[in-house]
Amino acid sequence: MSISQYIFWFLSFVAVLSALIVVFAKNPIYSVLNLIITFFAIAGHYFLLNAQFLAAVHIIVYAGAIMVLFLYVIMMLNLNKETEPHKKQYVKLVAVVAAGLLMLTIIGSLKGAEAMVPAGIVNNNIGTVELIGDKLFGEFLLPFEVSSILLLSAMVGAVYLSKKELH
Amino acid sequence: MQPLLIKAILVVIIFVITLLVALYATFAERKVSAIMQDRIGPNRAGPFGLLQPLADGVKMFMKEELIPSLSNKWLFIIGPCIALLTSFMTGVVIPWGGSITIGETTFDLQITDLNIGILYLFGVVSMGVYGIMIGGWASNNKFSLIGAIRASSQMISYEIAMGLAIIALVMTTGTLSLKDIVMQQDAGFANIVYQPVGFLIFLICAFAETNRAPFDMPECETELIGGYHTEYSSLKLGFYLFAEYINMFVSSAVIACFYFGGYNFPFQTELQNWLGFSNNVLSILQVLAMFGKVLFFIFFFMWVRWTIPRFRYDQLMTLGWKILLPLALINIFITGIVMYFSGSIN
Incomplete structure (x- = not known):
């Protein structure tokens, strides 16, 4: 195995392990911290795929901003085991059925995936800032602008909802 | 020599220099505050008090180490480690000088x-914010948590304005590499001439990001005892305090690279042609110029700390969201217009 394969397996192991801890940890703070480790492992995968820009933005946006807000809220609420709300029995049953259906769908869609041949890397600089900028502001300009308007409207909505009680 | 070995030596040198600068920044802080308040400052340990940082360090080591019994022990230890680790990691991409040829x-x-x-x-x-957040939460103390x-919240708010100030800089320089930004300034004007407003925003945000006065809300003594490090003692407290000085050192270096030409100094090529020295000598002079700029900005950080009183918390948020953020957006807009009409973009 080459060194990048070793790194791949190591990162995958870390990502899966920390993702499992996110789900199984009793303390929500541990869940959040392990989710951050998962994000780092995935950013490492982006680096292996030569997508440096994506890796950096992934760290800045998810690990650096969104997870800080998660941690912030959980620390403020000071959640612990005693105050954790207990769901009703039938809600748990519905959740199990829904998750089982989702798993079936995923298995169904992945069936036959091993026959597919991954396309070779066309361009070695595929993840550089210059290339992504060219694509985003050239070929994909309209979707890019539309998605920014979507984000703006979400922001305005959030501000409106939080200000509603003040008036 | 092997390229890897050279890199390893360089890493060690920069690590040691960072430690030394941070060590003597603590001493300089006390001396600067003493001068500003018409006192003498520390002068007992060694000549002119120069061994004071060593004495402080030994004191930190010898203090009894307390871990609160109701705290989360692992996170309590990890907190200061993250703070110090992230502050060291920022120094990696900073260009300290030109190139040196050996053999x-x-x-x-x-x-x-x-x-x-x-x-x-x-x-x-x-x-870096995780170090403070995890440490403050794991202490299991209301004051630490509030800190x-x-x-x-302060770091997230100011990161936005800081990012927007940098976007205007990236627009004019057209690169995300620090080396390229510095090399573009080796002749002509430094970036401060093209981005004065961006520099001002970046400078203010750098104060907020390093938690320095007048933005030292997280450790506001009059309201929060010691803020996030209330429960910390001994070397773990030392880690937090040290991380602040390293952050200050690195921010000074980044400000110098972004807006003041980095390691370049005025008339360097003319001087080299006139005196006819080699590139190695030029590089050494450049390193000195870089450190001159960095030390000036470290002094500037201290100057501001002992001059301007602390903001109130709502004033801090108002400044970040209602003044700096719109100002940074207008700065981007004006930069774009000027670039369009001056023909540097089409």
Whole structure:
């Protein structure tokens, strides 16, 4: 195995392990911290795929901003085991059925995936800032602008909802 | 010599220099505050008090180490480690000088030149907040928690204005690599001439990101005892305090690189042609110029700390969201218009 394969397996192991801890940890703070480790492992995968820009933005946006807000809220609420709300029995049953259906769908869609041949890397600089900028502001300009308007409207909505009680 | 060995030596040198500068920054802080308040300052340990940082360090080591019994032990230890680690990691992409040739090999006085250098800096800085948050929460103390929450909200708020100030800079320079930004300034004007407003915003945000006065809300003594490090003692407290001084050192270096030409000094090529010295000598002079700029900005940080009183918390948020953020957006807009009409973009 080459060194990048070793790194791949190591990162995958870390990502899966920390993702499992996110789900199984009793303390929500541990869940959040392990989710951050998962994000780092995935950013490492982006680096292996030569997508440096994506890796950096992934760290800045998810690990650096969104997870800080998660941690912030959980620390403020000071959640612990005693105050954790207990769901009703039938809600748990519905959740199990829904998750089982989702798993079936995923298995169904992945069936036959091993026959597919991954396309070779066309361009070695595929993840550089210059290339992504060219694509985003050239070929994909309209979707890019539309998605920014979507984000703006979400922001305005959030501000409106939080200000509603003040008036 | 092997390239890897050279890099390893460079890493060690920069690590040691960072430690030394941070060590003597604590001494300089006390001396500067003493001068500003018409006192003498520390002068007992060694000649002119020069061994004071050593004495402080020994004191930190010898203090009894307390871990509160109701705290979360692992996170309590991890907190200061993250704070110190992230502050060391930011120094990696900073170019300290030109290149030096020994024998036949030429190497740059920079650990690594990432082509996403600015994004790397930003990512590492945004990790720094976890050190404070985790430490503050794990202490299991109301004052620590409030300090941690203040720190995180303050750093997130000012990161936005800081990022927008950098976007205007990236527009004019057209690169995310710190080395390229510095090399573009080796002739002509430094970036401060093109981005004065961006510089001002970046400088204010740098104060907020390093938690320095007048933005030292997270450790506001009059309201929060010691803020996020109330429960910390001994070397773990030392880690937090040290991380602040390293952050200050690195921010000074980043400000020098972004807006003041980095290691370049005025008339360097003319001087080299006139005196006819080699590139190695030029590089050494450049390193000195870089450190001159960095030390000036460290002094500037201290100057501001002992001059301006602390903001109130709502004033801090107002400044970040209602003044700096719109100002940075207008700065981007004006930069774009000027670039369009001056024909540097089509």
